[in-house]
Amino acid sequence: MQIAFIVPELPEVEHARRTLSRWLEGARIDAVTVQDARILDHGVTPARVVRALEGRRVTAVERRGKWLRLALDSGRVFSHLGMTGKWVRTEVGAEETRFEKIRVDATARDKTRRSVRYLDPRLFGRFVVVKEGEADLKAWNELGPDPLVDGIDVSALHAKLAKRRLAIKPTLLDQGVLAGVGNILATEALFYARIDPRRPSRDLSRVEVGKLSRGIRRAIDRTLAKETGETIQYVEEPGAPNPFTIYGHEGEPCPSCSRPLAKMFLGGRGTVLCVHCQR
DNA sequence: AACGGAACCTGAAAGC
DNA sequence: TGCTTTCAGGTTCCGT
Known part of the structure; x- marks a missing residue:
């Protein structure tokens, strides 16, 4: 049989981390679009997310369990892919990708520009911005040991x-x-x-x-x-x-x-x- | 406290 | 052919 769904677990999220790291580490975020506010936590507005991200530089892309954490020069972003979430890269200005929920346009250290887009038809994913000085997400803090990051004791x-x-x-x-x-x-x-x-x-x-x-x-x-x-x-x-x-x-x-x-x-x-x- | 189950969400596949 | 039902599962929440 074929598998009908993308189901991101640890290996898929680790792959996403490595890829996002190549795309965004060291890059400056030029513009952010949130096409569907349902991907954000209840009550969080797209405008607030855009304000927190534009102009920031991505310093690291990390992973624990199924969570991704983008460290910024000020603040952090948590991304959970849920069941059908996926980050893809396109040309800047390329037309909207099917199921696109968030768009991040950025300029890398070598001055090349790229558009990185979050797709999620089922909307089971989460995208959470945490400001500098605020605590990490509860879900992140409560994670047990990561088999790759920590090993299994x-x-x-x-x-x-x-x-x-x-x-x-x-x-x-x-x-x-x-x-x-x-x-x-x-x-x-x-x-x-x-x-x-x-x-x-x-x-x-x-x-x-x-x-x-x-x-x-x-x-x-x-x-x-x-x-x-x-x-x-x-x-x-x-x-x-x-x-x-x-x-x-x-x-x-x-x-x-x-x-x-x-x-x-x-x-x-x-x-x-x-x-x-x-x- | 621990556990089971429902809800969230929607495309694809299966059933009719 | 086309409509309807079922299924998939990460996480959260709610009731027992």
Whole structure:
């Protein structure tokens, strides 16, 4: 089957970070347009966002979990891609891209100009400007360790999971446990670790948490390796073949034992698993 | 406190 | 063919 939606999780957001970094780091923001105020937090006006950004220089593009943070010479911008958010680059003055919600025109250090645009048909993303001196977003501050930025401390993760009776799959979706793990990553990692997603988190042994940790890293690296090129082309772009190992492959043979992969719902989220290989 | 479930949102796919 | 329904899921909020 094909994957119908862009679903940005840690690897996709990391790819977006690297690309945005090339496009905007060191650049001066000339003009900002907010086409749809619904992408902003309730009560925040486009005018306020425009005022906060125009004339600023982007000093760094950072990521924790699924959040992007653009550090400015004064203030910061937080961007969450939700389920269908994406940053693209066009020529300055190019006509409005489909689903465009925000436009940032900037001049790089080498004086070349570029237009960077945020697209988000579903509007599940967020775009938040924080002024100099104000605290970071609560959602950012409450993130758990990031598997790439911080690495995974197996003992610490084991201790954290020991307090949870919820099944391991929905627990992994809690951004306070590990930042950036989404439904696809959790599904893939549990398969690599051969752990049944329905197992209570607190029942996982230290050895199993180690396997899970390596499974998460493997799933991240595998997707990141496919994210190449100058444009942000997510591996699960609509119409592209399914790049994942078991996600979206329900009913098809398990890559390990060849028996059909099952699909069930855990914590309201679709979960694919091999009931024979994952224990 | 922990947990389940609904709401948010809309394009694409599937069903009819 | 074209209309209707279903599905996808990150996060937040609300009720139990």
